[in-house]
Amino acid sequence: MNREHLGDAYDFWKRAMLDVLRKPRSGIRIMPMVTDKKWTKLEIGTYKTLLGARTDELVLQNFDRKEGFPPPYPTGAKKWGKYNLFLDPDTGIENKKSKKSGKRRERSGTNKSPKSVRYLKHSDLEDLLGETNVVAVYQHAPREAEGWLTTKLNKLRSNGIKAVGYEAGRVGMIFATRNKKRSREILKGLKKVAGPTAARRISSV
Numbered sequence: 036m037n038r039e040h041l042g043d044a045y046d047f048w049k050r051a052m053l054d055v056l057r058k059p060r061s062g063i064r065i066m067p068m069v070t071d072k073k074w075t076k077l078e079i080g081t082y083k084t085l086l087g088a089r090t091d092e093l094v095l096q097n098f099d100r101k102e103g104f105p106p107p108y109p110t111g112a113k114k115w116g117k118y119n120l121f122l123d124p125d126t127g128i129e130n131k132k133s134k135k136s137g138k139r140r141e142r143s144g145t146n147k148s149p150k151s152v153r154y155l156k157h158s159d160l161e162d163l164l165g166e167t168n169v170v171a172v173y174q175h176a177p178r179e180a181e182g183w184l185t186t187k188l189n190k191l192r193s194n195g196i197k198a199v200g201y202e203a204g205r206v207g208m209i210f211a212t213r214n215k216k217r218s219r220e221i222l223k224g225l226k227k228v229a230g231p232t233a234a235r236r237i238s239s240v
Contacts (some may be wrong), residue, residue: 036067036123038078045206046085049123049173052201052208053086055224056119056171064118066094066105070153086121099197104159116165125153127174128160128187128209160211161194169212169221176205184209185238192240199239201225 040046057063065088070196074082074095083093105115155172163170176183184200184207187200191198197218199210210221218239226233 036082037070037125038074039071039082040077042085045173045203046082047217048206049121049208050087050205051228052084052171053088053121055221056121056169058119058220062118063092063121064094064115065092066123068124068155069095074172104156105163114165115163116168118183119168120163120170122155122160122163122172124173125175127154127207128172128191129154130177155196157190160191161196164196164211164213167212167214167217169210169214169217170210172207172211174200174207176202176207183207185240188238188240197240199225199237201219201229202236202238212223212238224239 053063053065065086067082079093079095082088108115112224117128160170160172174184174187184202187207187209188198188200191209196211196213197215198212199218199221201208201210210225212218212221222237222239225237229236
């Protein structure tokens with residue numbers, strides 16, 4: 036998320052998508068994945084208001100690969116895989132899955148590439164998925180446009196992830212989970228939101 040886009044129409048749309056993600060008695064955490072300098076309290080407050088979030092739901096840390104991602108959870112808190120998560124990268128999930136070596140880690144290693152701070156790695160997404168949680172990721176459409184959402188979802192399916200996507204023009208929201216029941220719940224919720232447009236806007240694998 037870059038402050039240049041703070042307050043645009045998509046922020047209001049994100050809020051509607053978060054309402055689908057929210058589940059009674061289940062915690063949600065929001066990672067803005069800020070890519071520019073540290074935000075002011077006013078900017079943070081605006082983002083929180085636009086998304087209808089509580090202060091304790093925001094995970095505020097500049098998205099710095101030199102520090103690793105995801106950020107460490109607070110002492111005494113649940114692991115990220117216990118929470119429903121919303122990640123707000125500049126571009127979305129990486130197009131080409133990067134290689135990952137060694138054992139799975141809670142935080143990825145250093146990556147100083149300027150472009151890497153703008154997207155979410157497949158390996159990081161996988162690390163955030165527990166047995167029953169859902170991770171929602173804001174996604175811009177790649178340049179190849181037509182059929183892009185299905186392509187993205189199929190890449191996740193190849194890793195054993197169940198994914199549902201909502202396409203809204205040049206952007207979309209991808210909901211990933213390892214749990215069939217949660218996948219069905221998300222699909223049902225999105226269809227309710229989309230109404231008669233569901234057939235052309237919603238995809239699942």
